[in-house]
Amino acid sequence: MGTELSTQGVAELREIAARYPHAQSALLPMLHLVQSLEGHVTPAGIEVCAQILDLSAAEVSAVATFYTMYKRRPVGDYHVGVCTNTLCAVMGGDTIFERLKEHLDVGNDETTDDGRITLEHIECNAACDYAPVVMVNWEFFDNQTPQSAAQLVDDLRDGATVRSPRGARVGTWREAERVLAGFPDNRANEGPAAGSASLAGLRIARERDWTAPAANGSDSPRAAPGPREAAEQSAYSGNDAIEIEKSDSEMRTGKGNDAS
C-alpha cells in the first residue's frame, strides 16, 4: 500500500470520470477503484479523486464515510458479510455471526491475522428468500448454517476455489472492487441469472398457465381456463391468503419443485 496511486491507477480514475456527462457523478465507481488499487479508501485516493473531480477532500470523505461499502481500514482478501437483518437474524444469521467471530477470532469489521478474511455483519441484501445469507466479496452464499459458514471461511483461507451456490467463482476483494468500478472481468455469465427461490413464482405461474395481462390494457391474450384452473381461480379470488399460503407450503415442502 503506497502513499501515492500509480500512474495507471490515476489514468483509470480519469477514464471513469470521462464516462459521465457530469464528471462528479463518477465518484462512487472511482472510490471502488481506489479500493481495488489500495485495499481501502486511502487519504491518497481521496486526494486524487478530489483533484480529478474538482471537489474538496472533505467532500469526497463525506461520501466515502456515508456508504458502508467503502472501507476506511484495509480489507482482507475476502470480505465476509453476514446478514443480521431481521429475517436472516431469526433464521440463524445471528448465530452464524457469533460462530464466525469465534472461529476466526475477530470482532465485527476486523481482519484475521493472516490478512485473508474481514468479517462484518451487514444489513439486508435483498436475498431474504435465501435466509440466512452470507456474502463473500458481494457474491451470495444462500441458506447458510454455522457449520457451512465455518467451512466456507476455512476454504477461503486455504486458497481453495470457492463458488457461490449461484455459480460465480469468488475472486479477491480487490478483483470484485474493480468490477464495481466498471471494469468487467467477463465472468458475468458464470452461473444462473436467478436462483430457484427467486424463480418460484414464475414456476408456479407456468405450471398453472398463468400469464400477465396485456400491457395496453386490453383483455389478456390468455386462453379460457380449464376446469382445474377455473376452480383455482375461484378459490384464489375468494381468499387470496389461502392460495398464497398453499403455494408457500408447496415450495417449503418441495412438492411440485423442479428437480433442482
Ligand code: FES
Ligand atoms: S434479511 Fe438477510 S437478505 Fe434480507
